[in-house]
Amino acid sequence: xxxxxxxxxxxxxxxxxxxxxxxxxxxxxxxxxxxxxxxxxxxxxxxxxxxxxxxxxxxxxxxxxxxxxxxxxxxxxxxxxxxxxxxxxxxxxxxxxxxxxxxxxxxxxxxxxxxxxxxxxxxxxxxxxxxxxxxxxxxxxxxxxxxxxxxx
Amino acid sequence: xxxxxxxxxxxxxxxxxxxxxxxxxxxxxxxxxxxxxxxxxxxxxxxxxxxxxxxxxxxxxxxxxxxxxxxxxxxxxxxxxxxxxxxxxxxxxxxxxxxxxxxxxxxxxxxxxxxxxxxxxxxxxxxxxxxxxxxxxxxxxxxxxxxxxxxxxxxxxxxxxxxxxxxxxxxxxxxxxxxxxxxxxxxxxxxxxxxxxxxxxxxxxxxxxxxxxxxxxxxxxxxxxxxxxxxxxxxxxxxxxxxxxxxxxxxxxxxxxxxxxxxxxxxxxxxxxxxxxxxxxxxxxxxxxxxxxxxxxxxxxxxxxxxxxxxxxxxxxxxxxxxxxxxxxxxxxxxxxxxxxxxxxxxxxxxxxxxxxxxxxxxxxxxxxxxxxxxxxxxxxxxxxxxxxxxxxxxxxxxxxxxxxxxxxxxxxxxxxxxxxx
Numbered sequence: 001x002x003x004x005x006x007x008x009x010x011x012x013x014x015x016x017x018x019x020x021x022x023x024x025x026x027x028x029x030x031x032x033x034x035x036x037x038x039x040x041x042x043x044x045x046x047x048x049x050x051x052x053x054x055x056x057x058x059x060x061x062x063x064x065x066x067x068x069x070x071x072x073x074x075x076x077x078x079x080x081x082x083x084x085x086x087x088x089x090x091x092x093x094x095x096x097x098x099x100x101x102x103x104x105x106x107x108x109x110x111x112x113x114x115x116x117x118x119x120x121x122x123x124x125x126x127x128x129x130x131x132x133x134x135x136x137x138x139x140x141x142x143x144x145x146x147x148x149x150x151x152x
Numbered sequence: 153x154x155x156x157x158x159x160x161x162x163x164x165x166x167x168x169x170x171x172x173x174x175x176x177x178x179x180x181x182x183x184x185x186x187x188x189x190x191x192x193x194x195x196x197x198x199x200x201x202x203x204x205x206x207x208x209x210x211x212x213x214x215x216x217x218x219x220x221x222x223x224x225x226x227x228x229x230x231x232x233x234x235x236x237x238x239x240x241x242x243x244x245x246x247x248x249x250x251x252x253x254x255x256x257x258x259x260x261x262x263x264x265x266x267x268x269x270x271x272x273x274x275x276x277x278x279x280x281x282x283x284x285x286x287x288x289x290x291x292x293x294x295x296x297x298x299x300x301x302x303x304x305x306x307x308x309x310x311x312x313x314x315x316x317x318x319x320x321x322x323x324x325x326x327x328x329x330x331x332x333x334x335x336x337x338x339x340x341x342x343x344x345x346x347x348x349x350x351x352x353x354x355x356x357x358x359x360x361x362x363x364x365x366x367x368x369x370x371x372x373x374x375x376x377x378x379x380x381x382x383x384x385x386x387x388x389x390x391x392x393x394x395x396x397x398x399x400x401x402x403x404x405x406x407x408x409x410x411x412x413x414x415x416x417x418x419x420x421x422x423x424x425x426x427x428x429x430x431x432x433x434x435x436x437x438x439x440x441x442x443x444x445x446x447x448x449x450x451x452x453x454x455x456x457x458x459x460x461x462x463x464x465x466x467x468x469x470x471x472x473x474x475x476x477x478x479x480x481x482x483x484x485x486x487x488x489x490x491x492x493x494x495x496x497x498x499x500x501x502x503x504x505x506x507x508x509x510x511x512x513x514x515x516x517x518x519x520x521x522x523x524x525x526x527x528x529x530x531x532x533x534x535x536x537x538x539x540x541x542x543x544x545x546x547x548x549x550x551x552x553x554x555x556x557x558x559x560x561x562x563x564x565x566x567x568x569x570x571x572x573x574x
Binding site: 002003006007012037038039040041061062063064065121124127 | 510511512513514517518521528529530534537543544572573
């Protein structure tokens, strides 16, 4: 197997220098996700302002793939509209499920296309998706809370 | 420096075709036998021969194949009983694996708690205590957690020292007059610690508690004689001892099996059945509802034959030597910390470690690229991980077919891990 394909420089760079790490206030939704097979964990918060993802903050322990993926995700969804962030989530999930057949669109996925190689390693796909699952869950919670507030 | 043992490792390796498997351009170095062992041709061949020649259901049919299958299955039981020094084959219950064997025991307690006529040794109530250790595999922890929750009994445990040994000094306080059962691991699957049993069993006897031993990591690797070891139950599994998956063993003293209510009920475990009630068969049939793993039992018997032909004392000596070599070599790797005993005394050839802040998943991935198979993660022993403040470890585990050269490859490959992540 080709290790360089899995551990691309851009992945190792995000792993060593994670962007947007740390938990911040304010936030409307928080999610805690665990990968039970390896014990990796992430706590992730989403702050929504209008139709924008105004902040994504997180704390995580895990392997290089899961930590780098959370960092890349931060860059993609922070400041994006909720709609765009969900589109990136769908795109990235599709890439991870491609079993090495897709390359990913660099225009939209940016650094996240570096994870295309990960999709060939079924044992690692969950690592790459852990942060995104937390984001999806936190966003649902944030929206539930925000809409609850408007209704009240 | 190859050790002087009576195990001819090259001859052993020739019996395991999978060891010739290439991963990339290198033959695999399989250092994950604590998860599951590889199977020699003798085991595969015995199962194939049975399936092609004698396959039938057991204990039902009068035809030739049915008789042969029954004989093969019961013969396997006798073979396993002899291997562990059980006084009677009827004390050997075949299960799916160790987990099921331990659950069978836990459910005997749980079912007894609901039956006012049950044997008092198995009747748990609030105030009673169950004792385990902090180094259990989840299989010997969660069934007892659940049992305690359901019966109101209290779960207690013996802690671990910084050196990865059981804190035996605490035994007199942890095991008390209220203790009904002590269930502990013989060889810890993450730490590699071989636990001395006598102090715990002596204290358990003193307070009248039953004693169970999770022998999943001991029966494959060291001589285990149930008469000698002085416990009431042991559980182990076929696939870690060169046998197939799908078969495990609960051994228990005959009078205890008689007193235990069944776990699973249904076909093959009955004496008589009416629409209203059922009387149960004697052990071991009472605990083997449904068609059992017949070909797997044949495979397990072949595995036991194979281990006996090597000699369990030789297996132990070979692994002691490998444990020593692995510890010595791993200690030379900068940034590597062994989690568990650091000396090859009272220790199996299963060595867990952390490495320089590199996550075990990443360690395992780079090692795989070097055709080295190790296990990474929490090894179904999360409380042990917590005890040592780690999220996960990398674990290398050796068996009868492993060599010094494979350990050298592991150590060398760890240098590559460092290169990728530095």
